[in-house]
Amino acid sequence: MRMNQGVEWAAHVLLSLAWVDDGEPVSTARLAASYELPQAYLNKQLQALVKAGLLESLPGARGGFRLARPADKITLMDVVVAIEGPEPVFQCTEIRKQGMGANIPARSFRYACAVNTSMHRAELAWRKVLAAQTIADIKAEAELHAPAVAGVARRAYGRD
Amino acid sequence: MRMNQGVEWAAHVLLSLAWVDDGEPVSTARLAASYELPQAYLNKQLQALVKAGLLESLPGARGGFRLARPADKITLMDVVVAIEGPEPVFQCTEIRKQGMGANIPARSFRYACAVNTSMHRAELAWRKVLAAQTIADIKAEAELHAPAVAGVARRAYGRD
DNA sequence: GGGAACCTACTCGGATACCATGTGTCCGAGTAACAGAGG
């Protein structure tokens, strides 16, 4: 079980676009070059972000992507859901009802599977922390630890 | 990103063995039959549990598996690690250092990647809740909601 | 000189291959129980 690499890319791209934030879109080519990522595949991931409403895409020459809403309104939870989808990581297949479970009266299954409940509880904790962290938070931390990055990003995406 | 099905199987098997707990091993054949699972593949997963020290395997006729330690000493975290491995779900590839990142002075990377830090924080919350739940806890909850299951399990695995 | 039409270059977007990992299966090594012969 490993998270899609696209999540990492998406987070960094959103971060980069938060640094630009002058309304000017940035093309996939620039974004891919700035992190040495395969351009076409990055584009595919960005499409997922557009579909999720995190990015806006501008077609045509001088087109590209820009944030669809302020960075402090985009959580890591949004990013993960946009790339990975809304399905839970642990998916209960109700094997308790199979085999010997078929001999148990149906009323015993009125409550949710206890294994699933416990797994779900852990996943909720994960999602809660993800939802509490915004791109703006990460941006602030990055600038605190490495003030140089903001300028480098703006220079990389500037029109020159 | 979906968790291995083996995790669900492992949890239920450990639960079943917690209900037997008379020291008598239960064979893969019985366990697989009791949940209608493919026997050979279940065996493969159980081997992982043995390697992780959660189960003991007894070879030979009348052999099988039994818990290596009490159910209240086996957490869901142990189960997940046994099947999925110890690697983090989100694996940072340090793309911040690539492309435009190469122009940034090395001292800026003294601190960990902020994206990774946030992801790691969420994952820690997940692991913490997993580690707080034991097989014994799940067993208690299942018996509370469906008292019939314990007897059915014992009957399914008994020597008759 | 101003404006409109055309052309070009660049962008996103989806359709299309490739590959790694999870899923599923098979067969062999090894062991415990049983049966039978011998004492």
Added chain:
DNA sequence: CCTCTGTTACTCGGACACATGGTATCCGAGTAGGTTCCC
């Protein structure tokens, strides 16, 4: 009746295929900007 030995049946364990989803790529539809021609 007890003990030893050979056989048998059953178990785990690892090596071997298959399928699904993540990874990577290519090409077409569409748009903005620049250019050229005409008025």
